[in-house]
Amino acid sequence: MNCVAVDLNQIRPGQIGPAIGYGTFACVSRIAGTSLAVKVPFDEASHHIRIEQRIYERLGEHHLILKYHRQAIFLSGGQTTPVLLLQFLEAGTLEKSLNTPSEAVAYIHSKTVIHGDVGCHDFLVQDNGTLALCDFGGSSIDSSEILEFPKPRYARPRPRLGEKPDVKDDIFALGTALYEISTGQTLYKGKSDKEIAALFRSYTYPDLQQLSPLGLSEIIRRCWSERYADAEQVVCDLSKVLPDFACSALRPELRHWCLSTKLLWTTSLLSIFALYIFLSA
Structure with missing residues (x-):
């Protein structure tokens, strides 16, 4: 229109x-x-x-x-x-699409912006099916104070009282978003805010073994356990498990490395499969 x-x-x-x-x-x-x-x-x-x-x-x-x-x-x-x-986007917010929001998070971090409230509720589905991250009213720009905080199921446990939010908070929340997108379920549904916080503090996560595609469960677990230094690493890992993932948010040198790694991984699998066929003949 x-x-x-x-x-x-x-x-x-x-x-x-x-x-x-x-x-x-x-x-x-x-x-x-x-x-x-x-x-x-x-x-x-x-x-x-x-x-x-x-x-x-x-x-x-x-x-x-x-x-x-x-x-x-x-x-x-x-x-x-x-x-x-x-x-205005007619499709509304993200519900069950597996289109990943990690590229958007990596992009805003490259512009010295921390969202502070990453979640499925802040991704809109565009007319072509891709996502658009929105709602920056409580976000941080150039290390300014974050004015809005995530719901407990998206909230990174604070190891130190008064610790200032940083990119790790967005990455932690990204893990929950990926979980909810891939399962179509709310994380820890039925649990109170206090119970959810206690589960995260004790590193007690839901069963991730059945998630598809293969490898997604480890990426989500790494987001929750703060094993990613930046969101670009999440994008890179997702590029290895999602066949059509474009890595468009990555810096050129990192994008090249990711795509090369994916090609090497795919070639290795094909070689193993070919060897198996040869030995079985």
């Missing part, structure tokens, strides 16, 4: 439909007659909109990040509120 001739500099209540999503600091609605959504902060939350605007501008246009158009003004009750104009 193309945008019609409406004033997108000053948005009024009559231009927007019912809310299609709620967060901690804002709600999102579609702008009537356009392919845009507007994110309107709740009272006293304009600061989060400014942070999110900075982050979207830093990230620029990327195929795994929700498209940001620009800032606008929302006029209601004689008051003006800064809002964000974003791409």
